[in-house]
Amino acid sequence: MLRAHTGTAVRAAEQPLLEAGQGDALMRRAAWGLAQHVLAELRRRGPVAGSTVAALVGSGNNGGDALWALSFLRRRGVHTVAVPASRSRALHDDGHAALLAAGGQVVDQVPSGAAVVIDGILGTGARGAFELPDGLVLPEGATVVACDVPSGVDADTGQVLGEVIPADVTVTFGAVKAGLLLGAGAQAAGRVELVEIGLGPYLGAPDLLSVGEPELRAAFAPPRWDDHKYSRGVLGAAAGSEQYPGAAVLVCRAALASGLGMVRLAAPEAVRQLVLGAAPEVVAQDQVGGKATAWVCGPGLGEDESAADRLEAVVVLAAEQGLPVVLDASALSLVSLAQVRRLRAAGAVVVMTPHCGELVALAQRLGAEAGLDAGEWESGLDEDPVGAVRELAETLDVVLVAKGPSTVIVEPGGTVFVQTEGGAELATGGTGDCLAGVIGAVLARGAADAERPAVGMQVAAAVRLHGLAGRAAAADGPFGASALPDQIRSVLATAAAK
Ligand SMILES: NC(=O)C1=CN([C@@H]2O[C@H](COP(=O)(O)OP(=O)(O)OC[C@H]3O[C@@H](n4cnc5c(N)ncnc54)[C@H](OP(=O)(O)O)[C@@H]3O)[C@@H](O)[C@H]2O)[C@@H](O)CC1
Ligand SMILES: Nc1ncnc2c1ncn2[C@@H]1O[C@H](COP(=O)(O)OP(=O)(O)O)[C@@H](O)[C@H]1O
Structure with missing residues (x-):
C-alpha cells in the first residue's frame, strides 16, 4: 500500500x-x-x-x-x-x-x-x-x-x-x-x-492511500476449498435495456471474470437473450429479485419509466436485506436523495461511480438537495479535487468513485484512495460498465466474507484490477471494452501466481 x-x-x-x-x-x-x-x-x-x-x-x-x-x-x-x-x-x-x-x-x-x-x-x-x-x-x-x-x-x-x-x-x-x-x-x-x-x-x-498487489490479492483471493457458489458471492445486476443491451453483457462478463459464485441479471427479454448468448452461466430473469449478496444498477438501464422501476426494485430489495449497491451510469441520474437515504438508513453500503460530468451533475442535483452549495463546490473542484469528492461523499453519505486518469475513492469518514493504473486507452465506451461489474463483484464477494477488508479498500482494489486490465489490453493494440474481461482474468491469474 x-x-x-x-x-x-x-x-x-x-x-x-x-x-x-x-x-x-x-x-x-x-x-x-x-x-x-x-x-x-x-x-x-x-x-x-x-x-x-x-x-x-x-x-x-x-x-x-x-x-x-x-x-x-x-x-x-x-x-x-x-x-x-x-x-x-x-x-x-x-x-x-x-x-x-x-x-x-x-x-x-x-x-x-x-x-x-x-x-x-x-x-x-x-x-x-x-x-x-x-x-x-x-x-x-x-x-x-x-x-x-x-x-x-x-x-x-x-x-x-x-x-x-x-x-x-x-x-x-x-x-x-x-x-x-x-x-x-x-x-x-x-x-x-x-x-x-x-x-x-x-x-x-x-x-x-493507493492499494497495490497485496490488497488486490486479498480482495480477489481464489476460492477456499470448501466454498460453494453462494459463499463466493452472488451479484445481482439491473442493467441493459432494449436501447443499450450491450452494457449488461459487459457488466456480467466483467463480474464473472472477477471471480464470484453467480451473476443474476434482471433485464428485458432482448437483453437477456444477448447476455445468455455471451455468458450462458448468467441467471437471467425479468424482475429484480432472488438471492444476491450485492446489486449493481445502472449500466445501459436507460432513463424511462421502466428503468426507474427497476432502480426502485433494487433499492427496496437492498434496503430490506441491507445489501451493498453500486449505482452507475443511468442510475446516477435517476436515483433520488430519498432512495439513497432509505438505503443508508437500512445500513446498506451505497457506492456511486460517476465520471467527471456525472460527478458535477450529482453535486448539482442530489448534493444541492442535501444542503451542499453546488456552485461553490464546483468552483473548488479543479483546485482541490480530493477535497471536493470528499465533501460530496460526506454530504450524500455514500462511497464515491470519481473516475478519471486518477480515480479517487472516498468512503465517508474514511480514508481516501487514489488509483492511477489505468491509461487513456480506457477512454472508450463501455469500460465504465466493466468497472461497475468488477466493483459489484468485489462487494458481492466481500459481503459473503466475514474477514472482508474495509469497503474503500475493496473498491480501490477493484479500480486497480480494472486499470491493470486496461494496461494489459492496450499492450496488444487498441481495444474495445469487451476485451477487458479476459484481461481481468489474466491480471488475477498473475496476481495469484506471485
Ligand atoms: N526544508 C528542508 O529542510 C528540506 C527541504 N527539502 C527540499 O526543499 C524543497 C522545498 O524548498 P523551499 O521551501 O525552499 O521551496 P522550493 O520548492 O525550493 O521553492 C522556493 C523558491 O521558489 C520560488 N517560487 C515559488 N513559486 C514559484 C513560481 N510559481 N515560479 C517561480 N518561482 C517560484 C520562491 O521564490 P519567492 O517567490 O518566494 O521569492 C522560492 O525562491 C523540497 O521540495 C525539497 O526538495 C529537502 O532537502 C529535505 C529537507
Ligand atoms: N484519460 C483516461 N485515463 C485513464 N483512465 C480513463 C481515462 N478516461 C477514462 N478512463 C477510465 O475509463 C472508464 C470510463 O468510464 P465511463 O466514462 O463510465 O465509461 P462508459 O460509460 O462508456 O462505460 C473509467 O474507469 C475511467 O477511469
Whole structure:
C-alpha cells in the first residue's frame, strides 16, 4: 500500500527537525538518495564515469538538493553542471559551494550531451503558476529526473496551473507527495521513487492511500476449498435495456471474470437473450429479485419509466436485506436523495461511480438537495479535487468513485484512495460498465466474507484490477471494452501466481 502526504503535511513534519538544526542533514540525505537514483538511470544508459548530468536549479532548497546531488555525482566521475533557472539566478549557498568544491561547474545552458537532466527548480515551496526558464531546451533523449516534485506541479493537489517540466522519474523525499498521484501531477511525475529522510515519526496519518498487489490479492483471493457458489458471492445486476443491451453483457462478463459464485441479471427479454448468448452461466430473469449478496444498477438501464422501476426494485430489495449497491451510469441520474437515504438508513453500503460530468451533475442535483452549495463546490473542484469528492461523499453519505486518469475513492469518514493504473486507452465506451461489474463483484464477494477488508479498500482494489486490465489490453493494440474481461482474468491469474 502506498501512503501519500500533501506537500503541506511534509513541510509541517520537517518543521521540528529544522528547528532542531537538522535542515542540512535532511538536505544531504535527500540529495544522496537523488544521486543514487540518477546513478541508476546513468547505469541503465551506459558507463557512468564520463557521462554528463545537468541540473536546472532554483533559488530555494529544492535547488539546494540538486546542487548537493551534483556534488555527489561529480565524485563518481560524472561531468556535472548546474544551470541557474530562477529569475534572480540565485543558488543555495552551501549547495553551490559543495558543487564547486567537488569540481562541478555553473553554466548558462543545458549541454546537448547531457544524459540526465535533474529538475531542481521548484519543490514543495512552489506557489502559483510556473513559467519555464526563457530559452530552455532539453537534449533529445535525456532522462528527466524531478527533484521531489516536477516544477509546475502543486505538491498538495497535483494541479498544474502554468507550465510544467514532465519527468521520466520523480525522486521524492520523506513521503510520496499527494500531488504526484493526482491528475496532471501524476501524469507529469512519471515513475515515483521515495527516498526516506527520517520524517516517519513526525508525519501524521497519510492524506491518500493507493492499494497495490497485496490488497488486490486479498480482495480477489481464489476460492477456499470448501466454498460453494453462494459463499463466493452472488451479484445481482439491473442493467441493459432494449436501447443499450450491450452494457449488461459487459457488466456480467466483467463480474464473472472477477471471480464470484453467480451473476443474476434482471433485464428485458432482448437483453437477456444477448447476455445468455455471451455468458450462458448468467441467471437471467425479468424482475429484480432472488438471492444476491450485492446489486449493481445502472449500466445501459436507460432513463424511462421502466428503468426507474427497476432502480426502485433494487433499492427496496437492498434496503430490506441491507445489501451493498453500486449505482452507475443511468442510475446516477435517476436515483433520488430519498432512495439513497432509505438505503443508508437500512445500513446498506451505497457506492456511486460517476465520471467527471456525472460527478458535477450529482453535486448539482442530489448534493444541492442535501444542503451542499453546488456552485461553490464546483468552483473548488479543479483546485482541490480530493477535497471536493470528499465533501460530496460526506454530504450524500455514500462511497464515491470519481473516475478519471486518477480515480479517487472516498468512503465517508474514511480514508481516501487514489488509483492511477489505468491509461487513456480506457477512454472508450463501455469500460465504465466493466468497472461497475468488477466493483459489484468485489462487494458481492466481500459481503459473503466475514474477514472482508474495509469497503474503500475493496473498491480501490477493484479500480486497480480494472486499470491493470486496461494496461494489459492496450499492450496488444487498441481495444474495445469487451476485451477487458479476459484481461481481468489474466491480471488475477498473475496476481495469484506471485
Ligand atoms: N526544508 C528542508 O529542510 C528540506 C527541504 N527539502 C527540499 O526543499 C524543497 C522545498 O524548498 P523551499 O521551501 O525552499 O521551496 P522550493 O520548492 O525550493 O521553492 C522556493 C523558491 O521558489 C520560488 N517560487 C515559488 N513559486 C514559484 C513560481 N510559481 N515560479 C517561480 N518561482 C517560484 C520562491 O521564490 P519567492 O517567490 O518566494 O521569492 C522560492 O525562491 C523540497 O521540495 C525539497 O526538495 C529537502 O532537502 C529535505 C529537507
Ligand atoms: N484519460 C483516461 N485515463 C485513464 N483512465 C480513463 C481515462 N478516461 C477514462 N478512463 C477510465 O475509463 C472508464 C470510463 O468510464 P465511463 O466514462 O463510465 O465509461 P462508459 O460509460 O462508456 O462505460 C473509467 O474507469 C475511467 O477511469
